[in-house]
Amino acid sequence: MNKVMKLGRRNFLKASAAVGGGLMLGFYIPAGNAAAAKDAEINAWIVIGGDDSVLIRVAHSEMGQGAMTGLAQLVAEELECDWNKVKTEFVDPRLNITRNKVYGGMATVGSRAIRTSHEYVRKAGASARIMLVNAAANRWKVSAADCTVKEGVISHASTGRTLTYGDVAEAAAKIAPPAEVTLKDPATWTIAGQPKMRLDMQEKVNGKAFYAIDVQLDGLLYAAIAQSPVFGGKLKSYDETAIKNAKGVRQIVALPNAVAIVADSYWEAQKAVRALPIAWDNGGNENVSSASIAKFLDEGLAAKDMPVARNDGDVEKALAGAANVISAEYRVPYLSHASMEPMNCTVRFNADGTLDVWAPTQNAEAILGAAARSSGIEPLKINVHLSYSGGGFGRRGGAAPGDYVDQAVAIAKAAGAPVKLVWSREEDLQHDFYRPISSAKMTAALGPDGMPVAWNTRISGHSILSTANPSAIKNNMDQGFLVLFHDNVYDVPNLKVDYAMRNTHVPVGYWRSVNHSQNAYFRECFLDELARAAGQDPYEYRRKLLHKAPKQLAVLEACAKAADWGKPLPTGQFRGIAQIDGYGSYAAAVAEISMNADGTPHVHRIVQAIDPGYAVNPDSIKAQMEGSVAWTLSAALYGEITIKDGRVEQGNFDRYRMLLMNHMPKVETVVVPSGGFWGGIGEPGGPAVVPALINAMLAATGKPQRSLPLIKRSATV
Amino acid sequence: MINLNINGVDHNVDVDGDMPLLWVLRDKVGLTGTKFGCGIAQCGACTVQINGVAMRSCVMPVSAAAGQPITTIEGLSPNGDGKVQAAWVAHQVPQCGYCQSGMIMAVDALLKTTPKPTDSQIDAAITNICRCGTYARVRDAIHDIAKA
Ligand code: FES
Numbered sequence: 026m027n028k029v030m031k032l033g034r035r036n037f038l039k040a041s042a043a044v045g046g047g048l049m050l051g052f053y054i055p056a057g058n059a060a061a062a063k064d065a066e067i068n069a070w071i072v073i074g075g076d077d078s079v080l081i082r083v084a085h086s087e088m089g090q091g092a093m094t095g096l097a098q099l100v101a102e103e104l105e106c107d108w109n110k111v112k113t114e115f116v117d118p119r120l121n122i123t124r125n126k127v128y129g130g131m132a133t134v135g136s137r138a139i140r141t142s143h144e145y146v147r148k149a150g151a152s153a154r155i156m157l158v159n160a161a162a163n164r165w166k167v168s169a170a171d172c173t174v175k176e177g178v179i180s181h182a183s184t185g186r187t188l189t190y191g192d193v194a195e196a197a198a199k200i201a202p203p204a205e206v207t208l209k210d211p212a213t214w215t216i217a218g219q220p221k222m223r224l225d226m227q228e229k230v231n232g233k234a235f236y237a238i239d240v241q242l243d244g245l246l247y248a249a250i251a252q253s254p255v256f257g258g259k260l261k262s263y264d265e266t267a268i269k270n271a272k273g274v275r276q277i278v279a280l281p282n283a284v285a286i287v288a289d290s291y292w293e294a295q296k297a298v299r300a301l302p303i304a305w306d307n308g309g310n311e312n313v314s315s316a317s318i319a320k321f322l323d324e325g326l327a328a329k330d331m332p333v334a335r336n337d338g339d340v341e342k343a344l345a346g347a348a349n350v351i352s353a354e355y356r357v358p359y360l361s362h363a364s365m366e367p368m369n370c371t372v373r374f375n376a377d378g379t380l381d382v383w384a385p386t387q388n389a390e391a392i393l394g395a396a397a398r399s400s401g402i403e404p405l406k407i408n409v410h411l412s413y414s415g416g417g418f419g420r421r422g423g424a425a426p427g428d429y430v431d432q433a434v435a436i437a438k439a440a441g442a443p444v445k446l447v448w449s450r451e452e453d454l455q456h457d458f459y460r461p462i463s464s465a466k467m468t469a470a471l472g473p474d475g476m477p478v479a480w481n482t483r484i485s486g487h488s489i490l491s492t493a494n495p496s497a498i499k500n501n502m503d504q505g506f507l508v509l510f511h512d513n514v515y516d517v518p519n520l521k522v523d524y525a526m527r528n529t530h531v532p533v534g535y536w537r538s539v540n541h542s543q544n545a546y547f548r549e550c551f552l553d554e555l556a557r558a559a560g561q562d563p564y565e566y567r568r569k570l571l572h573k574a575p576k577q578l579a580v581l582e583a584c585a586k587a588a589d590w591g592k593p594l595p596t597g598q599f600r601g602i603a604q605i606d607g608y609g610s611y612a613a614a615v616a617e618i619s620m621n622a623d624g625t626p627h628v629h630r631i632v633q634a635i636d637p638g639y640a641v642n643p644d645s646i647k648a649q650m651e652g653s654v655a656w657t658l659s660a661a662l663y664g665e666i667t668i669k670d671g672r673v674e675q676g677n678f679d680r681y682r683m684l685l686m687n688h689m690p691k692v693e694t695v696v697v698p699s700g701g702f703w704g705g706i707g708e709p710g711g712p713a714v715v716p717a718l719i720n721a722m723l724a725a726t727g728k729p730q731r732s733l734p735l736i737k738r739s740a741t742v
Numbered sequence: 743m744i745n746l747n748i749n750g751v752d753h754n755v756d757v758d759g760d761m762p763l764l765w766v767l768r769d770k771v772g773l774t775g776t777k778f779g780c781g782i783a784q785c786g787a788c789t790v791q792i793n794g795v796a797m798r799s800c801v802m803p804v805s806a807a808a809g810q811p812i813t814t815i816e817g818l819s820p821n822g823d824g825k826v827q828a829a830w831v832a833h834q835v836p837q838c839g840y841c842q843s844g845m846i847m848a849v850d851a852l853l854k855t856t857p858k859p860t861d862s863q864i865d866a867a868i869t870n871i872c873r874c875g876t877y878a879r880v881r882d883a884i885h886d887i888a889k890a
């Protein structure tokens with residue numbers, strides 16, 4: 026990684042010189058590197074080396090989801106280069122400023138890395154290919170139409186001449202890009218669409234992969250932090266005499282809502298911050314508890330006249346006259362992201378007025394913005410060093426405003442030295458932007474044929490939008506909070522959805538699969554309750570209700586087929602099924618379980634199907650679907666952030682449990698790309714898994730499970 | 743001064759004996775392949791081998807490791823292509839990769855004592871947290887190594 030990044034700086038220097046220059050203070054050019062002289066930037070995305078190497082710039086974050094490889098595959102496909110010569114580098118967010126947003130949006134959220142950028146990155150590849158071929162044709166004084174290209178080698182068939190991309194790169198860089206390019210039919214792809222090995226694998230097995238937390242600098246100091254345990258609280262005072270003899274401690278830095286200790290090593294900083302007596306002004310939320318929040322949400326479930334997101338037919342009338350009415354309330358708790366690399370940020374103020382920043386992120390531009398805002402240094406003088414992110418899952422983008430970056434800037438400024446701030450796991454779990462708590466009350470009436478004729482849904486919970494973008498909230502409505510309900514594809518003639526926004530003092534944010542994570546559980550499990558009341562097979566029941574939703578139906582059927590739905594299972598084993606759409610894709614899951622004696626499920630196998638439109642890297646898709654199973658089973662089985670005295674009770678993985686090897690089921694994934702659209706893969710996979718599991722439990726026990734997690738933290742397993 | 747033998751190289755470090763080995767490796771010796779995940783022996787991101795045995799270095803005082811051969815991910819194989827590492831690439835195990843140093847060190851240690859582990863032996867020995875959820879591939883890769 027480091028090598029590639031250095032190459033990146035070099036190219037970046039040249040690039041910025043070309044667009045006006047002069048702004049690259051603080052950068053260095055490695056001296057005497059002859060090969061670099063021949064590197065030619067064909068366009069913003071592609072640099073061809075004199076040695077035929079192909080450097081592809083990636084504007085999105087790589088946090089495990091495989092976007093770095095997938096995006097490179099799309100560029101390489103159109104470029105017709107030799108895949109074995111491809112390297113990547115992350116785009117410096119300043120380039121997006123100086124180059125007029127040529128790299129589009131860099132935020133890597135909402136499973137969007139590929140689905141929103143595929144067109145312009147493919148066009149960049151195609152455009153560069155044409156320029157390279159034209160350069161060869163010019164040199165041979167032949168028509169470009171008579172030249173062909175394969176794996177980075179351009180040929181002129183009638184004379185048998187060949188040139189490599191490296192041979193003509195410098196000339197190609199001077200050619201005007203074509204006005205129009207035609208993109209390949211995905212059916213003809215040879216690099217994209219293939220299960221190519223990920224480009225980051227080797228360095229992720231030998232300890233060399235570079236994460237922000239790994240940065241080492243001359244004179245680096247380390248900071249540990251204690252933030253106000255009650256959300257919204259402020260620092261009152263601390264007693265420094267308690268740590269006056271602590272070894273290695275350099276400085277105590279008071280922040281408005283936190284105290285940081287700067288020391289010679291992280292351990293010394295962490296030890297001292299734990300020993301420091303701190304008094305907080307709790308800000309009035311110190312009496313909030315999980316019980317008081319539950320009451321608040323329940324009151325929302327019962328409230329009258331809430332804003333309505335969808336109202337088909339006349340639900341009230343249909344329910345009033347119905348003979349067979351079923352009603353249920355479902356509840357989910359707050360959840361934490363708990364990415365394995367804790368929040369961290371390293372900041373160095375340089376003598377020449379520039380700033381260096383290292384931070385794991387899902388949005389390099391947001392880090393740049395946060396660093397500029399908190400340091401007062403103009404963005405073009407801030408170098409955000411990009412790295413792999415040890416997970417993200419929504420915590421390092423979206424609603425999170427770069428809290429750890431703001432802190433590191435303030436601490437490094439106070440310390441007058443470069444500082445690496447690392448949050449302890451406790452700080453990470455207790456200062457998250459949580460998956461919101463939410464409750465749903467659903468009431469449905471079944472007609473004589475057992476099919477629902479009316480379905481009323483009230484959701485009560487903490488709107489993410491109210492934190493992330495409050496100005497987007499109109500009339501107390503957060504449409505996104507009602508996803509899968511306001512756009513429910515099941516054909517029910519009378520269908521109403523309304524929302525009781527119940528915001529608490531607990532910060533909420535985007536957590537992998539976001540509102541799909543709880544709404545899929547609500548909708549798909551309630552639907553199974555209806556099927557059961559109607560005495561019908563839940564798969565066939567869904568099929569009937571999906572007759573107007575062909576894509577959802579197709580993926581449901583593909584999943585059922587792969588899972589042998591309807592075929593007998595060994596005694597004591599049961600199946601459940603569910604389907605969702607989201608993030609531009611369609612997904613379904615079947616769970617096979619048996620019940621343990623203590624009432625918990627043993628998950629034997631999860632079969633999933635996904636239709637993401639196009640499958641850019643089928644193996645990455647499978648990996649994401651497998652990972653989604655672990656993610657979502659952790660949540661269903663154990664995931665629960667609880668509040669006591671205004672603060673989070675869970676401090677570490679001993680009380681915020683994760684799925685381990687022993688509970689990971691077999692996972693089979695069928696990828697059924699139907700073409701014509703581009704869907705995401707990181708988030709659509711999880712939401713159907715939980716309801717499939719719970720529905721299997723319903724089949725096994727006859728009892729619905731209307732709140733999560735299944736295993737409360739008081740229980741022993 | 744505490745003397746540490748890490749990946750076959752001697753290092754003298756000037757730290758208190760109670761500093762966990764993890765932070766000595768990362769902040770003092772500069773070997774950052776070993777990761778911090780929890781600090782309380784719950785996640786295994788910090789796993790190294792001491793005398794070939796997997797240990798969670800975040801709770802191991804450096805004094806306890808003095809004088810014993812310590813192996814970190816950087817020293818597991820000369821070219822980063824040890825059998826576990828090669829199987830990890832073949833199965834495309836890592837996602838974010840952050841837990842994988844610890845995962846690989848734990849698996850390598852398991853295979854030293856149990857070259858052909860059963861599923862339940864794997865479950866008992868490999869209790870590392872992978873938040874990305876690579877467990878299914880970890881299991882497949884282990885069985886593949888065992889078959890070879
Ligand atoms: S960091 Fe040592 S076990 Fe988690």
Ligand code: FES
Binds near residue numbers: 872873
């Ligand atoms: S690969 Fe990301 S935590 Fe394991």
